[in-house]
Amino acid sequence: xxxxxxxxxxxxxxxxxxxxxxxxxxxxxxxxxxxxxxxxxxxxxxxxxxxxxxxxxxxxxxxxxxxxxxxxxxxxxxxxxxxxxxxxxxxxxxxxxxxxxxxxxxxxxxxxxxxxxxxxxxxxxxxxxxxxxxxxxxxxxxxxxxxxxxxxxxxxxxxxxxxxxxxxxxxxxxxxxxxxxxxxxxxxxxxxxxxxxxxxxxxxxxxxxxxxxxxxxxxxxxxxxxxxxxxxxxxxxxxxxxxxxxxxxxxxxxxxxxxxxxxxxxxxxxxxxxxxxxxxxxxxxxxxxxxxxxxxxxxxxxxxxxxxxxxxxxxxxxxxxxxxxxxxxxxxxxxxxxxxxxxxxxxxxxxxxxxxxxxxxxxxxxxxxxxxxxxxxxxxxxxxxxxxxxxxxxxxxxxxxxxxxxxxxxxxx
Amino acid sequence: xxxxxxxxxxxxxxxxxxxxxxxxxxxxxxxxxxxxxxxxxxxxxxxxxxxxxxxxxxxxxxxxxxxxxxxxxxxxxxxxxxxxxxxxxxxxxxxxxxxxxxxxxxxxxxxxxxxxxxxxxxxxxxxxxxxxxxxxxxxxxxxxxxxxxxxxxxx
Numbered sequence: 001x002x003x004x005x006x007x008x009x010x011x012x013x014x015x016x017x018x019x020x021x022x023x024x025x026x027x028x029x030x031x032x033x034x035x036x037x038x039x040x041x042x043x044x045x046x047x048x049x050x051x052x053x054x055x056x057x058x059x060x061x062x063x064x065x066x067x068x069x070x071x072x073x074x075x076x077x078x079x080x081x082x083x084x085x086x087x088x089x090x091x092x093x094x095x096x097x098x099x100x101x102x103x104x105x106x107x108x109x110x111x112x113x114x115x116x117x118x119x120x121x122x123x124x125x126x127x128x129x130x131x132x133x134x135x136x137x138x139x140x141x142x143x144x145x146x147x148x149x150x151x152x153x154x155x156x157x158x159x160x161x162x163x164x165x166x167x168x169x170x171x172x173x174x175x176x177x178x179x180x181x182x183x184x185x186x187x188x189x190x191x192x193x194x195x196x197x198x199x200x201x202x203x204x205x206x207x208x209x210x211x212x213x214x215x216x217x218x219x220x221x222x223x224x225x226x227x228x229x230x231x232x233x234x235x236x237x238x239x240x241x242x243x244x245x246x247x248x249x250x251x252x253x254x255x256x257x258x259x260x261x262x263x264x265x266x267x268x269x270x271x272x273x274x275x276x277x278x279x280x281x282x283x284x285x286x287x288x289x290x291x292x293x294x295x296x297x298x299x300x301x302x303x304x305x306x307x308x309x310x311x312x313x314x315x316x317x318x319x320x321x322x323x324x325x326x327x328x329x330x331x332x333x334x335x336x337x338x339x340x341x342x343x344x345x346x347x348x349x350x351x352x353x354x355x356x357x358x359x360x361x362x363x364x365x366x367x368x369x370x371x372x373x374x375x376x377x378x379x380x381x382x383x384x385x386x387x388x389x390x391x392x393x394x395x396x397x398x399x400x401x402x403x404x405x406x407x408x409x410x411x412x413x
Numbered sequence: 414x415x416x417x418x419x420x421x422x423x424x425x426x427x428x429x430x431x432x433x434x435x436x437x438x439x440x441x442x443x444x445x446x447x448x449x450x451x452x453x454x455x456x457x458x459x460x461x462x463x464x465x466x467x468x469x470x471x472x473x474x475x476x477x478x479x480x481x482x483x484x485x486x487x488x489x490x491x492x493x494x495x496x497x498x499x500x501x502x503x504x505x506x507x508x509x510x511x512x513x514x515x516x517x518x519x520x521x522x523x524x525x526x527x528x529x530x531x532x533x534x535x536x537x538x539x540x541x542x543x544x545x546x547x548x549x550x551x552x553x554x555x556x557x558x559x560x561x562x563x564x565x566x567x568x
Contacts (some may be wrong), residue, residue, distance in 0.1 A: 019425070053505030053539030060429050167540065202472045202508050209509075231472075335423045335470070335477070 001025040003354035004361075006091040008078050008299075010034035011041020012334045013324025014097035015061040016341035022068040024349055030070040031091075031361050035298075036130070037075040037371040037402040038379055039065075041099060042334075045127045046120075048153040049170035050160065052392060057334065065373040073364060074371035075403060079298025081367045088320060090363030092354045095344075096316070097323040098299055100292040100330050106145065110260030111288075115139075119150050119289035126157060128171045128397035135177045139284025140184045143269055145257060146289030147190030148198040152207070154287055155188055159210045159249055162390075169393035186213070187250040187281060189271065194220050194236050194253040195229035204235045212245040219253040219273075255279055260286060292330035301326060314344045321348060375406025414462055414557065414566050418446040421467035421479025421519065427503050430545050431466045434553050442557070450478040454485050454526070459495035462531075462560040464553060467519050468503040473511030475518055486522040494527035497563050499556035501549050505539040512536070531563060532556040 005021060007014040010032045018030045038044065040058050047054045064070045078084060078098075087094050103118025105111055117136055125132035142158065144151050157170075162179055170178075190197050194217075207215065217240040220233065236251065255271035258278070262268065266286050271279045294301035304316055305327075314321045323344050324337050332340070364370065379396060382405050387394045396402050416438065420431035428448070435446040449467075457463065470476040475483045485491075500523075502516030513536040520534055535552045537545040561567070 016425070051507060053507050056539045057424055057426060059544075060425050063429065200471070202511065205472075205510055206507065335425075338423075338425055339477075 001349065001352070002027050002029075002356075003092045003352050004029045004090070004358055005031070005093045005095065005348070006087050007032045007095045007097055007323075008087075009041060009097035009099055009324070009326070010039035010072060010074070011097065011099050011324070012043060012057070012061075013099070013326070013337045013341060014095070015040070015064055016338045017095060017097060017323050017344060018070040019061075019064045019068065020342045020345035021348065022064065022070060024345060026069065029360055031073055032070055033073045033076045033078065035075070035077045035098075037399060037406055038376050039072050039074065039373070045124050045129045048123070048157060049127060049174070050157065050165060050168040051153075052167060052169065054334070055169075071361065072371075072373040072376060073361065074376065074406070075369050075399075076364065076367055077298055082364065084299065086363060090359045092352060092358055093319050093321065093348055095321040095323050095348070096299065096301070096304065096326050098301070098326050100294055100301075100325045102293045102295040103288060104291040104293045106257055106260070106288055106290065108257050108259050110262070110266065113260055113262050113266040114264055115262065115266040115285040116260060117285065117287050119144075119146065119154050119287055120292055122154060122287060123150065126170065126174045128174065128395045130397055130399040130402070135174060136285065138181055138183065140182055141282060141284040142183060142186055142287060143281060143283035143285070144186070144188040144287045144289055145269070147188070147192060147253070148289060149200055149203055151188060151289035152199055152203045154289060155186065155249070156206060156210070158183060158186055159207075159213050159247065161212050164209075164211065166390045167392060169387070169391055169395060171395050171397070172388065183247055185248045185250060187252060187283070189252045189255050189269070189281070191256050192253065193223065193274075195223055195225040195233050197232060197236075197253065199232065201231055201235040204239060207239055207249075208242050210245065210249070211243055213243065213247045213249040214245055215239045215242045215249045215251070217251050219255075252281070292325070294326075313347050315347070315351075369403050369407075371403060371406040378408055379405050414442050414561055414564065415460060416442050416444045416462050416464060416557065418444065418464045418466060419449050419452055420446070421449045421465070421476045421482070421515070423468055423470040423476035423478070426539075426545070427466045427468045427476065430501070430503065430549055433546050434464060434466070434549055437550055438553060438557065448478050449482040452482055454482065454489065454491045454493065457493060457496045457528075460564070462557065462564060463496065463498040464556070465498055465500040465516070465519060465523075466503070466549075467500065467516040469505075469511060469513055469515030473514030475515045479515070479519060483519060483522055486526055491526055493523060494529075496523075496528040497531055497560055498523055498528055499531045499552075499560070500534050501552055502534060502536040503539065503545060504536055507540045512538070529563070531559040
């Protein structure tokens with residue numbers, strides 16, 4: 001089967017889709033575009049620096065470009081460098097797999113005070129994303145709002161000692177930032193009851209290894225729940241009192257956020273508990289980890305989703321599809337998107353009606369400073385050839401520098 | 414020798430390794446590669462050697478694609494006493510408490526049905542320095558040699 005397919009977004013969903021398409025139909029031309037000069041999206045900029053085992057999935061994705069024949073075209077911002085309409089004219093199929101990178105806001109009074117940060121933005125800064133804001137001063141009492149794995153990643157990194165970060169790819173800037181944080185109380189608050197928190201128990205177990213903290217579990221009461229809830233409660237109660245370190249790591253549950261207050265900088269968060277009583281927690285900063293939404297800056301994601309022909313199948317319109325979080329919202333782990341991508345690949349191949357007259361990647365020829373997969377391999381080599389002691393990689397955080405290294409030798413497409 | 418590589422995968426990493434092993438040995442042997450999700454314990458034959466490649470997922474569980482096979486072994490308790498296998502595990506020592514529990518569970522289920530395990534169960538660590546294939550190829554060579562003896566096939 002032939003056909004020209006353009007996938008927008010070289011993160012896990014886009015890569016899994018390219019993999020599934022080319023496995024079924026090796027004759028396809030599959031181009032994977034990314035706004036960044038480097039591929040792998042969330043794997044590089046979302047997965048925590050101390051989860052190198054999870055990041056190792058990048059080796060699998062590299063095969064798609066090295067052996068299956070997909071093309072990587074980096075540093076192309078759809079909407080700015082080329083329009084979606086132009087891409088649709090050039091390709092038989094266009095798939096939006098651009099993820100969701102905006103932090104969902106609390107939507108309560110005070111959520112625009114200074115000292116309130118989104119977990120996604122903070123995660124990108126910790127992962128040295130070229131567009132991330134500088135790492136903020138969190139003060140002695142940060143408060144994390146949210147009870148999912150993104151919240152746990154932030155919590156764990158903030159609590160780790162320098163020795164516990166050995167083997168990660170946390171950069172010198174973020175490492176120094178963590179070392180200089182003078183956190184004495186780190187509180188994490190969830191709206192749901194503990195047995196309904198969205199934590200993975202395997203990630204909770206990692207917290208038991210933190211040497212520098214003492215964990216306090218609050219708001220846990222015996223409750224009628226299912227087996228998963230029971231297991232979660234056991235994991236949580238098992239953490240109580242670990243590990244006799246000087247910093248207090250405090251878990252609170254069942255608290256609905258009401259307001260954040262402070263003069264210009266946040267000083268306290270106010271909640272309502274299950275008994276409708278108000279609970280006030282003083283804090284020096286707030287990190288919200290309550291989900292993600294579209295930034296809608298260059299791609300009008302929300303409008304595209306609202307007008308989708310059949311969102312459950314991934315069909316946005318004729319020859320236009322959505323994958324991953326872009327399609328289904330900010331839910332689901334990396335491997336769940338593999339299954340999703342396999343289903344979407346079947347849908348696309350069933351619908352595919354190729355027109356040999358379409359220009360394909362020639363339509364991208366006028367865009368300047370495009371990076372390719374060989375360019376990424378040069379960046380990867382530069383980052384891994386001499387990492388600092390205790391680190392497996394030294395990330396290049398400047399977009400300009402990445403593009404320079406990518407284009408150092410060879411020719412670009 | 415007739416070899417079937419059976420993989421249990423969640424992220425696709427075990428599938429990739431299984432395909433690498435197939436590519437490495439298919440010149441010298443009759444090798445096929447199959448997802449455990451498409452395999453029934455009744456398919457397992459005495460004249461083939463089975464190389465299992467399996468990850469761990471969640472809290473020490475079998476990966477999604479191995480779960481139906483694992484459940485079938487538990488439920489039906491088929492007689493696998495003529496079946497020879499070896500197993501390679503993929504894991505992540507960041508989650509040390511459950512490290513490589515998936516392949517360990519699968520090996521236990523197989524041997525509980527009488528299947529004969531050849532060679533050691535090797536565990537690759539995604540957070541470690543080794544590449545999976547650098548451990549898997551020597552392991553596969555060694556267990557294939559063992560299987561040739563066990564199945565009475567001249568090398």
